[in-house]
Amino acid sequence: RKEVEQDPGPFNVPEGATVAFNCTYSNSASQSFFWYRQDCRKEPKLLMSVYSSGNEDGRFTAQLNRASQYISLLIRDSKLSDSATYLCVVNLSPPGGGADGLTFGKGTHLIIQP
Amino acid sequence: NAGVTQTPKFQVLKTGQSMTLQCAQDMNHEYMSWYRQDPGMGLRLIHYSVGAGITDQGEVPNGYNVSRSTTEDFPLRLLSAAPSQTSVYFCASSYDVNTEAFFGQGTRLTVV
Numbered sequence: 001r002k003e004v005e006q007d008p009g010p011f012n013v014p015e016g017a018t019v020a021f022n023c024t025y026s027n028s029a030s031q032s033f034f035w036y037r038q039d040c041r042k043e044p045k046l047l048m049s050v051y052s053s054g055n056e057d058g059r060f061t062a063q064l065n066r067a068s069q070y071i072s073l074l075i076r077d078s079k080l081s082d083s084a085t086y087l088c089v090v091n092l093s094p095p096g097g098g099a100d101g102l103t104f105g106k107g108t109h110l111i112i113q114p
Numbered sequence: 115n116a117g118v119t120q121t122p123k124f125q126v127l128k129t130g131q132s133m134t135l136q137c138a139q140d141m142n143h144e145y146m147s148w149y150r151q152d153p154g155m156g157l158r159l160i161h162y163s164v165g166a167g168i169t170d171q172g173e174v175p176n177g178y179n180v181s182r183s184t185t186e187d188f189p190l191r192l193l194s195a196a197p198s199q200t201s202v203y204f205c206a207s208s209y210d211v212n213t214e215a216f217f218g219q220g221t222r223l224t225v226v
Contacts, residue, residue: 042220043204089215101211
């Protein structure tokens with residue numbers, strides 16, 4: 001069964017703290033990994049892609065661990081505006097296999113408290 | 115720069131009615147998809163299309179039809195609405211199946 005699993009939270013974190021989420025996926029052959037952000041009653045938007053070598057964008061760092069089949073998102077110096085739901089997204093179809101696209105985790109709810 | 119445009123934003127239907135959710139993108143993306151999002155269930159794929167004239171079923175296709183007559187448009191039809199189809203619907207497009215998906219603003223549908 002195709003699965004992307006996340007801790008739903010909520011994570012209640014004080015402003016300025018560092019917070020990290022993990023997400024596990026079921027297909028070891030997956031090639032595409034993303035973190036999306038979704039604000040309440042809004043559409044999901046890409047936060048960052050996750051590359052094999054890891055990548056950083058300002059206060060956000062994403063890592064991929066293929067051996068253990070998980071990706072992670074680290075947010076440093078958290079801001080009130082970081083409050084949102086963070087969706088882990090993986091293409092679980094094997095390369096050259098099905099075209100049913102990206103599978104979304106159910107999301108991790110983050111609340112940054114002043 | 116419109117991106118992905120979905121209409122309507124809100125809709126209330128009576129059980130048994132039919133309707134079409136419209137989706138259009140102006141990024142010349144080949145891949146388009148429809149998702150529904152329900153509390154505690156996350157985003158679930160309804161139907162997808164890898165190009166004009168080609169559509170296929172996703173995880174939860176029952177009760178929905180799609181067509182892709184042009185690259186730009188990918189409408190979703192509810193044939194006979196049921197209360198179980200009360201949900202938020204998102205259309206998305208991407209360059210291909212493995213790349214970033216761009217979402218429309220969503221349609222909040224209530225079936226009474």
